[in-house]
Amino acid sequence: MPIEVQHRQSGDPTWADSYTKLLAFNQTQYDRVLSLDSDSTVLQHMDELFLLPPCPVAMPRAYWLDKPYLSSQLVLIQPSVEEFKRVKDAIDAAAHSDFDMEIVNNLYGKDCMIIPHRRYNLLTGEFRSKGQHITYIGNEYEPWDPEKMLKEAKFLHFSDWPMPKPWLPAPDNTRSDVQPKCDTDSQGQEDCRARDLWLGFYSEFKERRQASRHEHSYRSICANNVLLEYLRHRT
Template sequence: MRRKRSDELPRFVGDDEARSFRWRRKYTYYLVGFIFICWLWYPGRKTTSPSDDALNINWSNYAYSLYATDSTTLCHTLLLFDALARFGSKADRVLFYPEYWDTRVEDSKDRDSQLLVLARDKYKVKLQPVKLLVVEGRTRDEWTGTWDRSVTKFMAFSLGYYDRVIALDSDITLLDSLDELFTLPKTPIAMPRAYGTDSKPWPLSTMLMVIKPDIDEFDKCKNRIAGGGNNMLVKAHRFDMEIVNERFEDSALVLPHRPYALLTGEFRRHEHSAYLGNPDETWDAEKVFKEAKLVHFNDHPLKPWIMWPQKGLEEMQPDCDGSHEGSCAERRIWKHLYDDFRHRRRDICKLLSVPAPEWESIKGPTQNSTDGTGHAAPEAEEVVNASSG
């Protein structure tokens, strides 16, 4: 039997040596714990975003406000409510619509009632039947067949039970959530500027308004509407812009139009310094599109819910620096925006696009690519149920 070497025999440890070892082990634990805490709190470490509770955000105090004046705009509000749902918006959703509409679906052709029910049940929209605001003393518009009722958007000021409301036009496409705008510094109203206009300072644009609801402001708007307004502005559907600029031109918090107010007409322009805000920046259509949160259709007289007349498409589409063959990023993006709108209109509203009109009958004088706001939608347009198509 092999005898164990001395280094293999049990070793006697004195009390002092054992105590020293225990102390060293304890301090090692302290050091490891301290390093772990420092790692947790180190500012460069990526952590999850603070919760709404941590930021004390009560989303029931905020809302998106949209309005429908006819069957066409009703569908377009549904497209926006769908986008808000897809982007995970947590604020309430409110829809103002004509008081003579109802949610009783009489038959399969009662599309307005069907869409109201869809908004209420699927997208949790709070329905608000109202008497539409109309510019007083005006006749029907020759082109759209409607009175200017885009001023109904100012009903958002009447929502006094909300701390802040985002009011949107319906002829837009949302590309991302706008919820961060609810946490802006306190201000009666925040808006982007209509950067496509020729004169400076650029006027405030009503396609996107972040407002503090106020009944007194609402009454002032109604009084201004009752005055009738400038005939030229009313016909151009700019009267709503005139109201807010007259009231808030010098006091509004200005939102950057990049990324909150991109125009489809921007992809048809050759000079982009107004949008970029920097004459030295190189235009990159794909970069601009990816960073945008909201796109407004402004290629008058083309509308995204009306099929393109072939001649109109040839004249209006981005010219790719003069090349009519092939394609370019501007043309691809521009066409995608229209195609996407039509597909969502078909899939969500079950409506096909309005047949293309005769181009010569609607094109009128040559339009600048950034002119026009196109707030009002043609009420007389015939919409076709996709299920019957």
């Protein structure tokens, strides 16, 4: 369904169109809408989210932040006239530095249904992390295994500053500087799995983007987010 991009002239241009996703609160012809940022990859279907108990909105936590905060790259919404009015009023009153993430946290930060971030909110930047992965894994005893974490994940969000959005070209030196470093495993062998997976995220996204232009294999809105996307299984 074509929509009008909600562009904000002031503020960081990276997030200038981020209000667009909030239009999902007005999609009252649907019982529920799953809003997904377009700088992401759907790894497995997430149909089970539509079976969660009724609630205005459900989101995962931004696990990479020190303070409790909701992440808006995946949002399960129960559209209604009343909730959209709340969102619209918040947008109209937003400060210069307030974008979609600030809006949803101000409105729902204390009473939002929480979707587990593990599986449903994996960042590409997690594969670059040089420290521990406790905040993503959720415990101190489970080792970080990049292949295992990717296999269980259902939604992957690109977040690798200073890398640009995955549909934009990146200078070779930026990519080589940012990409994960190889580790040494317990046997003393070089382990480059995280690097290889990370590079694959970007190459696969590029291939999928190019294919969608020519084959029209799925519909997407060329903004910072999509309201609806046909979910597909990775083979």
